[in-house]
Amino acid sequence: MKIGTLRAIAHNIADSLGSGVGMLIGVYGMNVFGEARKSPRGTICVDFLMGKATSGRVSPGLAAAIAKYRFALPTLCAKHGASIEDFKSLMARYSLGTSERRIVVTVRNRIGRTYVDEYIGTPARHLKVTDSLGRVRTKRGGVLRLQIVASRRPSVAVELETKRLFLVPYRDEHLSGLSAMNSDPEVMRYMSGRPETLSETRTMIERVKARWAIWGYSWWTFIERQSGEIVGAGCIQNLRRDGTEPEANCPLEIGWRVRRDKWGQGIATEAARAMADFAFARLHAETLYAVCDPENGASSSVMLKLGMRYRGLDVWYARQLATYEITADAWRNARANMV
Numbered sequence: 001m002k003i004g005t006l007r008a009i010a011h012n013i014a015d016s017l018g019s020g021v022g023m024l025i026g027v028y029g030m031n032v033f034g035e036a037r038k039s040p041r042g043t044i045c046v047d048f049l050m051g052k053a054t055s056g057r058v059s060p061g062l063a064a065a066i067a068k069y070r071f072a073l074p075t076l077c078a079k080h081g082a083s084i085e086d087f088k089s090l091m092a093r094y095s096l097g098t099s100e101r102r103i104v105v106t107v108r109n110r111i112g113r114t115y116v117d118e119y120i121g122t123p124a125r126h127l128k129v130t131d132s133l134g135r136v137r138t139k140r141g142g143v144l145r146l147q148i149v150a151s152r153r154p155s156v157a158v159e160l161e162t163k164r165l166f167l168v169p170y171r172d173e174h175l176s177g178l179s180a181m182n183s184d185p186e187v188m189r190y191m192s193g194r195p196e197t198l199s200e201t202r203t204m205i206e207r208v209k210a211r212w213a214i215w216g217y218s219w220w221t222f223i224e225r226q227s228g229e230i231v232g233a234g235c236i237q238n239l240r241r242d243g244t245e246p247e248a249n250c251p252l253e254i255g256w257r258v259r260r261d262k263w264g265q266g267i268a269t270e271a272a273r274a275m276a277d278f279a280f281a282r283l284h285a286e287t288l289y290a291v292c293d294p295e296n297g298a299s300s301s302v303m304l305k306l307g308m309r310y311r312g313l314d315v316w317y318a319r320q321l322a323t324y325e326i327t328a329d330a331w332r333n334a335r336a337n338m339v
């Protein structure tokens with residue numbers, strides 16, 4: 001099935017919910033943008049294949065309407081000559097900026113290719129952006145890299161910087177640097193316990209690009225400012241009990257990994273401070289978790305250096321992991337004492 005068709009279907013369904021006039025499902029008067037604004041992170045994410053909101057605070061009426069879209073989707077697909085099986089995932093993130101309604105729609109097709117479209121207004125139309133030559137372009141497909149000005153929550157991939165590092169949301173061109181790190185068995189020792197293959201790293205980059213578009217936070221690549229080399233990676237993401245994707249009802253976690261020849265130089269701690277600042281200041285997180293294998297002394301040492309408190313063992317990623325936490329207040333205090 002042509003990706004253009006899948007994106008058109010995704011646009012129709014996302015716009016139908018966004019418009020509040022759900023002719024496809026016979027439910028009228030929904031206000032997904034208004035409810036997004038009142039949600040803790042200013043957004044509501046909807047998984048149309050599952051027929052539920054995966055993040056945000058959703059009223060029972062809106063939840064019931066979202067559930068109905070799951071049953072309307074096969075009919076809509078059939079009208080376009082497609083089938084629901086053509087989608088591996090179909091998600092939309094709704095947010096209400098200072099003056100405009102914004103929908104980021106992510107489609108993953110059967111072979112796992114991910115496409116991201118950003119729309120504004122009602123009816124939802126493609127976002128126009130100005131390119132580096134000052135030309136107005138329509139923003140379609142691909143992960144968006146827009147300048148964040150002063151929204152309540154970043155809507156797209158955000159770069160951070162520290163004294164020695166740039167933290168850049170995962171991009172395709174990070175593949176070889178990330179793979180070099182992730183294929184090192186010592187780096188993976190306390191995580192999967194085995195080196196990651198090139199194709200696994202590639203798949204992860206695809207997933208992370210989609211997560212940035214859906215959630216507005218995910219994994220960054222750490223790039224050393226001086227050399228331009230990839231020296232690590234880190235994340236702010238929702239934890240998960242098992243499975244492969246973050247779970248909206250799990251707390252936010254901070255995580256890190258560093259290329260082996262760069263260990264012991266404070267890189268993880270330096271990057272972690274910037275990522276924690278992002279989580280508390282930009283995402284308005286109330287608390288942040290970090291988890292590691294109980295034997296992973298270096299990682300728990302980073303957690304303690306950040307001022308995190310040990311909560312005990314808990315099950316995350318289908319394993320018993322040492323769990324640490326820091327609240328927004330404790331972070332403010334810890335930050336005040338850091339040089």
Ligand SMILES: CC(C)(COP(=O)(O)OP(=O)(O)OC[C@H]1O[C@@H](n2cnc3c(N)ncnc32)[C@H](O)[C@@H]1OP(=O)(O)O)[C@@H](O)C(=O)NCCC(=O)NCCS
Nearest residue numbers: 187256257258263264265266267268269292297298299301
């Ligand atoms: C964990 C990791 C990211 C730390 O990166 P890093 O840049 O070396 O971290 P930092 O230099 O900021 O801090 C590491 C601290 O751990 C200490 N440390 C190192 N090995 C240790 C060990 N076995 N036990 C206890 N502390 C240890 C270091 O001395 C340092 O503390 P210090 O600054 O007080 O001396 C890195 O070791 C790594 O990539 N490990 C493999 C991936 C991984 O396990 N990631 C975490 C998954 S939960």
